Amino acid sequence: MTLNKIKKNNQDVFEALFEQYYPHLVKFAEGYLHDLQSCEDIVQSFFISLWTNSDKLSITSSPKSYFFTSVKNLCLNKLRDLKVQDKHQVLYIESLINSDAENEVVDPEIFRMIRNAVDELPPQMAEIFQKRYYEGKQLKEIAAELNIVEGTVKTQLFRARSTLRDKLQKSTKIILVF
Amino acid sequence: MKNKLDVGIIWKKIHRQTNDLEEKELASWMKNHPERQEFYKKTSSYFETGSQIEIKDIDVSSAKKKIYFQLFILPKLRFFARGAAVFIGIAVIAFLFNEIQTKTISEKFVKRIEPGSSKATLILSDGSRHTLEEASNKKLKEKGTIIISSGKQLNYEALSSEKSEDLRQLTKRYNTLNIPRGGEFFLSLSDGTKVWLNAETRLSYPIQFEEKERKVELIGEAYFEVTPHNDRPFRIVTNGQVIEVLGTSFNVNAYPDEDLISTTLVEGSVKIKVDETGQDILLEPGFQCRIDKSNKTSAVSKVNVLNFIAWKDGDYVFDNETLEEMMSTLSRWYDFTYSFENNIPRQLRFDGKLKRTDKFEEILTIIENTNEVKFKIEEKNVIIY
Secondary structure, eight states: OOOHHHHTHHHHHHHHHHHHHHHHHHHHHHHHHSSSHHHHHHHHHHHHHHHHGGOOOOOOOOOOHHHHHHHHHHHHHHHTTEEEEOOOOHHHHHHHSSGGGGGGGGOOOHHHHHHHHHSSSSSHHHHHHHIIIIIIOHHHHHHHHOOOOOOHHHHHHHHHHHHHHHHHHHHOOOOOOO | SSSSSSHHHHHHHHTTTTHHHHHOOOOOHTTTOOOHHHHHHHHHHHHHHOOOOOGGGHHHHHHHHHIIIIIIIIIHHHHHHTTSOOHHHHHHHHHHHHHHHHHOOHHHHGGGSSSOOOHHHHHHSSOOEEEETTTEEEEEEETEEEOOOOOOOEEEOTTTTTTTHHHHHHHHHEEEEEEEEEEEEEEEESOEEEEEEEESSEEEEEOOSSOOOOOEEEEEEEEEEOOTTTTOEEEEETEEEEEEESOOEEEEETTTTTTEEEEEEESSOEEEETTTTTEEEEOTTEEEEEEETTTTTTEEEEEOOHHHHHHGGGGEEEEEEEEHHHHHHHHHHTTEEEEETTOOOOOOEEEEEEEESHHHHHHHHHHTTTSSSSSSTTTTTEEEE
């Protein structure tokens, strides 16, 4: 297992994991902190503690879900200082909706729900959402492809996310991790 | 007014779904807090326009350089700086400062708080004290009895050659086993009764039991497996109650600094005599008797007994326990003191299972991960805030 190699202080494995996950974790953190600098800082501090505490790690989940859960918790700690709480996982779901398809493994259950919910959106809205988040296209590109103005793309995306959120909120239960 | 804002309110605000109460809550949360206003602004715009960060725009290589410097170059630099020019010293101090800021508290201090281990002090009838520790065997002698400690376990073995008159003398000679905070020990008494003693516990018992009864005195927590002897009841005297049994397995938790005395029965049957009321309570297996010293009440209820004896097999199982109860239990085993800052909900309830060998910092992290409380450690004191 890869994490055992970190435990043995294997720099190459650490580097590979860093390269693979860093950008996705930063983007995931954006859902909580909303600015690039704080997101980068928090993910970097996570990797530093991953390395320095590698001998004390005891991870039962997959490395991927361990990484995302840890970053999520670090973000929530930061929000706690601002006296903000995320009772209904609003930020978590927002972050997953906004993240790219590669994050599927973070929380397969929620991701499946997002996909199902996307399928139920009105056709054009679903198409725009797909292009934006699954294919990673810019608003401009999408507008050109569909021959509509950028403002419409933006509005449609906003509505799509609102609808998704409402659906997801009904079907997700809050979990207090212990 | 709650002092924490649920992010759902910001979501509702964007969608024009807030009611007056939520509007007020949002306004008062933001008032006079520029950093919160900033968060509100950023969050709203994230909710409105979605992600602003493109994966391909994230600069992985410069981030990598940054943490590589901290992890692999800085430690060497620090070493080098001792003899190097002042300006390097300043650079290092700047980095150190930076590092100290980013390190979490648990990383820095927790090493001083360690899980408990097998340790005890045995006080013989002549008042002599003997320290029992892991990995050190000891053989002691009281009249007619050999006492052997393996460092984890203490055994009493009667020498059969003694005359019966001498034996009667032995029933008046008491030994005391004292387990400090952060300790545990296992004891096998002269009648074969087994006793697991938890941290901060003291048990006094005669070297040999009388013919008519077997009596011990307990302060703290212990699990007993009493060897059945007909017509020779086993009595456990604690401050607040006397437990009388013939042969059974049960856990007693009777710490003097806690209001509750609880007796949890695994098998057999026990009778509890409550000091205050003189009342007798008969307990069936799977039930727990809780006596509250503060208001002199007692209650019997069905419980999951395994949760209450898990400690003797190296686990802690918390089932709907308050933060305060949990801290109290942990503090005896990890030997620390703790204090709550104001506004911390001490009655908050937790579920969970921990290993008694878990590192203290891991346990704190697990609890912190619920996002209900945070910990600050100063030497051996833990501040919950």
